[in-house]
Amino acid sequence: MRAIRVAxxxxxxxxxxxxxxxxxxxxxxxxxxxxxxxxPSTVAAGGQVTLLLERDHGGCKGSATxxxxxxxxxxxxxxxxxxxxxxxxxxxxxxxxxVTFTCDGVSGSTSLTIAGGRPVGPTPEPLYPGRGVHAxxxxxFAGFDLKEIGIGAALIAGSIGAAHxxxxxxxxxxxx
Numbered sequence: 001m002r003a004i005r006v007a008x009x010x011x012x013x014x015x016x017x018x019x020x021x022x023x024x025x026x027x028x029x030x031x032x033x034x035x036x037x038x039x040p041s042t043v044a045a046g047g048q049v050t051l052l053l054e055r056d057h058g059g060c061k062g063s064a065t066x067x068x069x070x071x072x073x074x075x076x077x078x079x080x081x082x083x084x085x086x087x088x089x090x091x092x093x094x095x096x097x098x099v100t101f102t103c104d105g106v107s108g109s110t111s112l113t114i115a116g117g118r119p120v121g122p123t124p125e126p127l128y129p130g131r132g133v134h135a136x137x138x139x140x141f142a143g144f145d146l147k148e149i150g151i152g153a154a155l156i157a158g159s160i161g162a163a164h165x166x167x168x169x170x171x172x173x174x175x176x
Contacts, residue, residue: 032108033059036101042113045091049112051076051083053101060103070097070112087114 035054043049051066053076064076071085091097094116100109 032101032103032106033057034064034101034103034106034108035059036108036110038099038110038112041111042115043087044115045087045093046089047087047115049085049087051085051099051101053081053103055081059106062104064101064103066099066101068097068099068112070099070114087112 034057035052037052039050039052049071051074053060053064055061061078063078066074066076066083066085068085070087070091074083074085076083091114093114096111096113098109099112100107
């Protein structure tokens with residue numbers, strides 16, 4: 001009996017560990033000794049993005065080069081960890097472009113999505129109805145008849161009685 005409990009606990013632990021693996025492990029082709037990101041990850045054509053480079057752990061000591069088809073090549077000097085890039089106006093709405101960070105001979109990439117469509121006119125105002133909603137009908141007993149209420153009460157009482165019976169019953173099967 002103890003072996004089943006131990007096996008169940010071990011299986012549950014392995015399952016929890018498997019499902020909590022970080023995304024970096026799952027995508028092994030993009031592991032670099034330095035961290036990088038593009039913020040925001042979705043931007044309109046002609047907008048600005050911040051290119052972030054994490055130098056805290058010493059993975060990138062020299063200058064870094066950031067390239068993409070949607071903006072000019074940016075060089076981040078060795079004493080800085082961020083830069084601003086302006087997205088080209090002719091970027092296709094809805095497209096995802098690859099942004100590559102290269103530092104000390106190591107490259108990693110992430111994606112930058114161009115927001116779909118440009119607003120043509122002013123944002124429309126929401127329409128509000130002239131009156132409130134029709135509420136207040138029914139309640140907890142609406143639509144039930146006495147027979148359905150009695151059957152529901154009997155099921156609840158039966159389940160409580162069965163739980164009480166099984167909790168008070170002594171079991172001689174497991175030697176307790």
